[in-house]
Amino acid sequence: MKFRFARVTLVCAMALVPAPAASAAPDIDVTVSEGTNLAVTASPKDGTIVMDLQGQLFTLPRGGGAATRLGDGFLDPFWPVFSPDGSQIAVQSFADGMFHIRTITPDGRSVRQLTDGEYDDTYPAWSPDGSRIAFTSERGGSADIWTVDVRTRELEQITTAGTQETQPTWAPDGRSIAYVQGTTIEGVDLGTSAVRTLVPADRGFVSAPSWSPDGRRISFVRNNSLQIFEAGAVRQVGPHRDVFPFPARWLSSDEVLYSANGRIAVTDVAANTSRLVPFSATFTLNRDQYPRKAYDFDTRRPQPVRGIDGPALSPDGRSVVFKALNDIWLLPIGASPTRLTSDGFFEADPAWSRDGKLIAYASDKGGTEDLYVRDVASGQERRVTSLPGAETAPVFAPDGRRLAFQDQAGQTSTVDLAGGSVTRVLGPLNAPGKPSWSPDGRLLALTVSDADRNRIMLADVASGTTRVVDPAPFGSVSTRGSDGPVWSPDGTLLAFSMNSTIHVLPVDSTGTPTGPDRELTREASDSPTWSGDSKTILYLHNGVLRTITLGGRPGVVAHGLTFTQDKPDTRTVIHAGRLWDGRHAQPRTDVDIIVVGNRIRRIEAHRPDRDRRGWQFVDATKLTVTPGLVDMHVHQQMRSKFTGDRQGRLLLSYGITATRSTGDPAYRAVEERESLAAGTRVGPRFFMTGDMLEGSRVGWEFARPVRDERQLELELSRVRGLGYDLVKTYERFPVSWQARVAGRAHGLGIPTTSHYLHPAVANGVDMKEHLSGPTKWGFGFSRESSAAGVYEDVIQLAARGRMPFSTTMFSAGSLLADDPAIVDDPRIRALYTPQEQQALLAKLRCAQGQGPCGFLDGSPEQARRNVETIKRLLDAGGTVLAGTDAPLDSMAVSLHLNLRAMTKYGLSPFTALQSATLLPARQLGVERDLGSVEQGKLADLVFTGGDPSRDVAGLADVRMVMKNGRLSTPDTLAGPFRSG
Structure with a gap:
């Protein structure tokens, strides 16, 4: 699928210029005969092989040969396995931004989704009678084995141990399921729920168990080699030392089909003889040709400032303090801003006291990043911290006697403004968001990384005890920076950016939600702060300061700041x-x-x-x-x-x-x-x-979870508005959206990048980060590198695709x-x-x-x-x-x-x-x-x-x-x- 978009106008880093639309380029066909971390399965009906190669399904005859593409390029499949009657292929598919179990017919014409929801469902395995599929799911709170009825989609949880049970394989009699647990392979009896160890622990990771049709053997992968467990003993079979971590598919009680060393192999485990199944597969790549964004490094024309960082509305609602152009600025609404700092050092995170008389901020003017408090009327200021590390994100307590702040280790502390004593509230966290005080000064609210989401932590300042609440069911605060939550001064609401718009959540005095969240804005919105009367919120929209009252419409707060490029006269x-x-x-x-x-x-x-x-x-x-x-x-x-x-x-x-x-x-x-x-x-x-565009789950503080098509448009507006x-x-961004973003970005004259080679290279993505980096399958698996390195598919797709x-x-x-x-x-x-x-x-x-x-x-x-x-x-x-x-x-x-x-x-x-x-x-x-x-x-x-x-x-x-x-x-x- 190709995306083409019309001419747009882009605010560049250096000048305002037009960027012509992308134009079609001739498709590039790349044929390969080796694959990196490819997976295979074979039809019990006729021996047809289905191969997952670089996230694209292909079929080929049982004896090998030219592969035929199966299905579209957006299924994003993994772990393919034929049904017992050969009529369907089950995969874990990431097409909608979560791993779910889908089936596809061998002709590729029909795809059916069997699981859904906000959970990852992975590693499908068919029951011997073809009526159910076992899989791993976290929907019970940990990684457990579940089954889904293929006809009714009814789910059943099989294991409940609270450990990590993954990669199921069904015993041929249908009475038990084996799976990986740690470095062992266990089995659970479906009638009694009794669990027993089948393959004992040994050194090295174990993966991909597969039961033989006669029930006498279990194949699995350990230390990158194919292992067979039989009669209480483990032995290695096959000559390959880079066996890919997918289940071997049994062609008979003695023969297994698997992938290794970039090829497809068949091994007779009884005779320990092996042969290769040759293949060739052709990828068609669309590589856009588009005029690149123009840079004018010489212009001396004044350019509007879009880099407004950490704006804060004064308690009386009449002024805004913010960072821009490496300084802290004070903007009386309706007037021109003035610099509060002008020293060449790095300032950040300005914040008002509740009475509006003081502004706190962080600066490294003293050698390290420390906290300073400035009297607005007199301009006098004093340094209030001088710890060995960095202190940032100051926030005044309601009584004005303390500042909460954070350090480079992700710790949250308070400093007494009179005596300078520092008290730690929270130990190290993974890049927490800026804290906000409850009106009674007893609690701090901040965004933390929890369960792959940006959730709201409520911390008792005196005891350090914490609890976590959701901004919305399965929701995430947009980023762990200045996107909230921010407590309203009257204590009834928490404001934050979620799905890239401003939301408010009603809460009681303990921060416990008392109702559902409510969306206030419909445009890309970040960095909310409140007025002292809890009626107005200031926020950022694509470089523009805005205000909105509860139930009102957005208004613009003009600042008029411009900058001129530095150019020496030498x-x-x-x-x-x-x-x-x-x-x-x-x-x-x-x-x-x-x-x-x-x-x-x-x-x-x-x-x-x-x-x-x-x-x-x-x-x-x-x-x-x-x-x-x-x-x-x-x-x-x-x-x-x-x-x-x-x-x-x-x-x-x-x-x-x-x-x-x-x-x-x-x-x-x-x-x-x-x-x-x-x-x-x-x-x-x-x-x-800006923030990496991520799927519904998020880890990095600068990755932004994108939940739906509407939000995707908001993100693209930010790309355009901020130039x-x-x-x-990033990792969990759906591939269909990735293709759309590439087309839209090219219309703006700018490139795109990701952690993936294919299908990204087929859909116009310009570049791949890392020789082999983390992916949605985790750090341990990449389609671009196996234990032994890379094979011809990676080399040719990258080189021929000019990625x-x-x-x-x-x-x-x-x-x-x-x-x-x-x-x-x-x-x-x-x-x-x-x-x-x-x-x-x-x-x-x-x-x-x-x-x-x-x-x-x-x-x-x-x-x-x-x-x-x-x-x-x-x-x-x-x-x-x-x-x-x-x-x-x-x-x-x-x-x-x-x-x-x-x-x-x-x-x-x-x-x-x-x-x-x-x-x-x-x-x-x-x-x-x-x-x-x-x-x-x-x-x-x-x-x-x-x-x-x-x-x-x-x-x-x-x-x-x-x-x-x-x-x-x-x-x-x-x-x-x-x-x-």
Whole structure:
């Protein structure tokens, strides 16, 4: 299916420009004969094989051959299994955004849904008589075995142990069901409910049990090999060492059909002989051709500010305080805003006292992010916290004597404003939302991650006891940031954003809901705050401040703020000893780079007799000049409130002059982009996206659950209104919506990305993040990588489909062992927070084998395998771009380690360097301005002490960096935060 949309007008990061609609491109057919983590099943009727390959069902003859596509591309199937009579195929399908059991006829013409609701139903297995399907479901509170009657859809719960019972297989006599429990295989008697252990625990994960037709054997997968349990003993069968984690399908009591090593295999378990079933499968890919969003990096026209972060309505309803352009502003409604801060440091989270006389906010002007309280009338302020870490999200208690706040560990505490004593209320939580006080000062309400939703936690301030309530049945607060809940001053309502509109929930004095929620707005709405009389709510709509009264209509609060892009009025001559220009493998030597303003005027052989009048001269005769580096995968706002002004300075000090967000709180991201463009904040260029578009379940605080078609339109309005540079759809976003978002985003001139190769590549999605990343099936399974790596399907779909991958090699941290001095670099000591320094040191100890390794840490062997995948992608004509997933990996340092890993394990320095310079610029659509050092391009340059064209480790030896024609050094960047 192809989506085409009309011309639109887009507010860009740098200018207002039209973006023509996407146009149809010729379809690309890609034929493969290997598959990564493919699954197979066979018809008992005629032996026809059905294969799930890259999320598409195919049929092929029992002897193999050319596969025929079965069904449409939006079924999103998994775990296929034929019914006993061969008339139906059961799958767990994600077509509607939850895993449900569906059946499809072998001709693909009829699909029937058997389960529904807000629960995941997975791993279908037919009863021997074909009347029921067993499956795993969480609808009973934990993962248990259930059955569904195929005719009536009646459900029955089979296990109730409260543990995790998954992947059922029916005994051939129909009297019991076996399943995986931990590292064992158990069986439950359907008549007596008695449970017994069938296959005892052993080392390694166990998966995919399957009972033989005669009931004498159970096949399963352990340690990536096919195992058989028979007569009380376990033995390995078949020659394959990369057996995919799906049930082997018994063709007889001795023969099993399964998938392994990229192929389809049949093994006689009695004789232990095996053969392959050859196949070829053809995918048809639609790759849009569309004009990219235009960037005007030179315009000096005033541009409207859209990055309004954390607005708060004053108790009297007459003023608004907010953050924009790296400062805190006070806006009397109907007048012009004035700056309350103007110091170049990082401020955040302004909040009013209940009497409207004081404003609290967070700032790192004292070295770390601390809390300050400002008297509105006099302008006097004082610092009220000075803890070693970061304190953010201050909220005044109703009596004005305390502030509640949060820290970098997700803890919530209070500080007494008179004496300064700090009391912890809640221990570490996973990125909780900003707290709100109950009117009596006894409780705090905040959004927390619970059961894969953003739910409301109510915490007793005195005791720390908590309970969780739902904003609505199965509902989620939009994000865990500034989207509420916010207690009304009269205590009767909680306001929050849900489904991207403002809702109010009636509550009693304990926060217990007393009725259903009520929707107040119909437009994309975030960041609600109340007036003191509990009658008016201020909120944000796509960069516009709005108010609404209970039962009223929205009104606009104009602020009139604009910004002008920073552009230096300078003339600079750079005498470079070496210049690696980004396009050629070998550097030029002894050249002059002429920079006027923010652009490179020309590059020519060095002239010692050049007239110096009116020019700034930079002596780089002993240095190598390269293009500025680009990190193509960051979550720049994820910890920015805790790292503050350090973050941008750190990135620049390591030569990173541009970053690309792959998921961030939308308004904080726009504020960052505008501040950097205006020069009010120090840091790289920022190509931003907002919250990742997610399905109904959500984990990350900056992922936004999308529940229905109406909300999807609101999200697309936010993309347009805030001028995103990228749209990212996340793990549980339905594939049909993903295709629609790709078409709509292309109509705006912007690309899309996700964690999936297919069907994304068939539906116009531009890029895939990670060589192999988390998916809706969890961290343990990916269609892009198996235990042994990748196969031809991944390589050909990515290369022929022109879908770049980002590297995000956490395994590159193992290279810290090659250069332990990294952790003591002056830039690290000055610009990493103490918590980040401790995390980097722990990574070093892991790499050296001297300490435990974290969940994301990798080994040299993993790094070698990652680079082998990169080499295969490149050899096939694919594209790989350097990205880090920072700050989940070490900010700035990890980009250099990714590049070093590439060259250590077989890539040339030229290939590695281009993955962080020219190729990212091309993918961002800004190759005419960035990515190489050429006449007419922007002056984003790195000056290094080594020669990265020979050894990329020299790239980290940054002596100077130029961004947009402005020159700085690591010393000047670190200056405000250097101790001593």
